[in-house]
Amino acid sequence: MTERLITHLRHVDLAVPDHARQLDFYTGPWGLTPEHSDTGLTFLAAEGSPEQYVVRLRKAAEKRIDLIAFGVATAADVDVLAARLATAGVQLVSEPGALQTPGGGYGFRFFDNEGRTVEISSDVAVRAHRRIEEGESIPVRLSHVVINSAEPEATRAFYEQHLGFALSDTLVHPRMGAMMWFLRVNSWHHSMAIARCPHPSLHHASFEMRGIDEYMRGTGRLLRAGVEKIWGPGRHLAGNNTFSYFLDPSGNTMEYTTELEQVDEDTWHPHLYDFTQPEVSDQWGTANAMNEFVAKRSFNDPDKGLFVAPPV
The missing domain is CATH 3.10.180.10 (2,3-Dihydroxybiphenyl 1,2-Dioxygenase, domain 1)
Structure with a gap:
C-alpha cells in the first residue's frame, strides 16, 4: 500500500461565468465569508475552519473545476509526493515552490488521470477561526x-x-x-x-x-x-x-x-x-x-x- 502523506482536504476552486451571482449565493444564503477578494476572484472561508479558504470563485467564460487542494504535514512531504508522481509519469503543472495564494505555504500542482488539476501544500498559515455557536446555521x-x-x-x-x-x-x-x-x-x-x-x-x-x-x-x-x-x-x-x-x-x-x-x-x-x-x-x-x-x-x-x- 502506498504510504499516505496527505492529511486533509483544504479547498475546492471553481471557475464560473457569473461571478457576481455566485458570490451573492455563497456569502448570502450559503453562509461563507469572503476573504482576500480581487476583481473576478474571491476566496471564501468557513467561519469554523482554520483553512484560509474552502471555496475559491474565479470569473471565467466557462464553468469548470479549477482545482482540488489537499494538505500534507511538511514541506518534505510535498517534495516526496512531487517526486513520486513525476517518477510515475504523472504530469506536473508546477514544481514545488512558494504558493502565491492567501496564507502562502509550499506546494505544487499536477493533473490527475482525467486531467483535473490537484494541488498539494504544506505550511499554509492558519486562519483566525472560531467555534460555531448553537443555532448558528453556517458551514463549519x-x-x-x-x-x-x-x-x-x-x-x-x-x-x-x-x-x-x-x-x-x-x-x-x-x-x-x-x-x-x-x-x-x-x-x-x-x-x-x-x-x-x-x-x-x-x-x-x-x-x-x-x-x-x-x-x-x-x-x-x-x-x-x-x-x-x-x-x-x-x-x-x-x-x-x-x-x-x-x-x-x-x-x-x-x-x-x-x-x-x-x-x-x-x-x-x-x-x-x-x-x-x-x-x-x-x-x-x-x-x-x-x-x-x-x-x-x-x-x-x-x-x-x-x-x-x-x-x-
Missing part, C-alpha cells in the same frame, strides 16, 4: 468533494496508488455494478468520492454543519430563499451523514451535511451497499426518492478544464 468546514468520472475504476486506482487514499465503502447497483467509491485520507469516512458518470465533472461539494439542528435550520433557510433543492433532507447509510443537496446559480450541486462518520482505520472493512435499497440512500426515509432527475442534476455539465491549468 468543507467536509468532502465528490467528482464524476468517465473512468471511475482508473480514477480510484490513481488516488489509491499515487496518493495513498483508502477505500471506505462502495455503492453498487444490481445491474450496473459499482457506481460510487468513498475514499478517505484520515479517520473521516470520506474526503473524496468518485461517481460513475458519462463525463468528468463536479458531482458535489459538501459542507459540515455544527449539528442536526443547525443543519436543518440551514436547509430551511435555503428553501425559504427559493434555492433549488435537488435531494434531501435525509441520512445516508455510507458515512452515516445527513444530506441536503442544492444547486448554486451555475448549476453546481452543493450539500449541507453533519455527523459524517469517523472510522477506526485499523479495523475498518469496506462495505458494498446496494443503493436500490431505500435505507442505503436515506436511512430516515424523509428525502425525495433518488431518481433520474436527481442523478441527471448530479452529472453536472462536462468539465471544460481538463488538462488545462487554471491561470491562478
Whole structure:
C-alpha cells in the first residue's frame, strides 16, 4: 500500500461565468465569508475552519473545476509526493515552490488521470477561526468533494496508488455494478468520492454543519430563499451523514451535511451497499426518492478544464 502523506482536504476552486451571482449565493444564503477578494476572484472561508479558504470563485467564460487542494504535514512531504508522481509519469503543472495564494505555504500542482488539476501544500498559515455557536446555521468546514468520472475504476486506482487514499465503502447497483467509491485520507469516512458518470465533472461539494439542528435550520433557510433543492433532507447509510443537496446559480450541486462518520482505520472493512435499497440512500426515509432527475442534476455539465491549468 502506498504510504499516505496527505492529511486533509483544504479547498475546492471553481471557475464560473457569473461571478457576481455566485458570490451573492455563497456569502448570502450559503453562509461563507469572503476573504482576500480581487476583481473576478474571491476566496471564501468557513467561519469554523482554520483553512484560509474552502471555496475559491474565479470569473471565467466557462464553468469548470479549477482545482482540488489537499494538505500534507511538511514541506518534505510535498517534495516526496512531487517526486513520486513525476517518477510515475504523472504530469506536473508546477514544481514545488512558494504558493502565491492567501496564507502562502509550499506546494505544487499536477493533473490527475482525467486531467483535473490537484494541488498539494504544506505550511499554509492558519486562519483566525472560531467555534460555531448553537443555532448558528453556517458551514463549519468543507467536509468532502465528490467528482464524476468517465473512468471511475482508473480514477480510484490513481488516488489509491499515487496518493495513498483508502477505500471506505462502495455503492453498487444490481445491474450496473459499482457506481460510487468513498475514499478517505484520515479517520473521516470520506474526503473524496468518485461517481460513475458519462463525463468528468463536479458531482458535489459538501459542507459540515455544527449539528442536526443547525443543519436543518440551514436547509430551511435555503428553501425559504427559493434555492433549488435537488435531494434531501435525509441520512445516508455510507458515512452515516445527513444530506441536503442544492444547486448554486451555475448549476453546481452543493450539500449541507453533519455527523459524517469517523472510522477506526485499523479495523475498518469496506462495505458494498446496494443503493436500490431505500435505507442505503436515506436511512430516515424523509428525502425525495433518488431518481433520474436527481442523478441527471448530479452529472453536472462536462468539465471544460481538463488538462488545462487554471491561470491562478
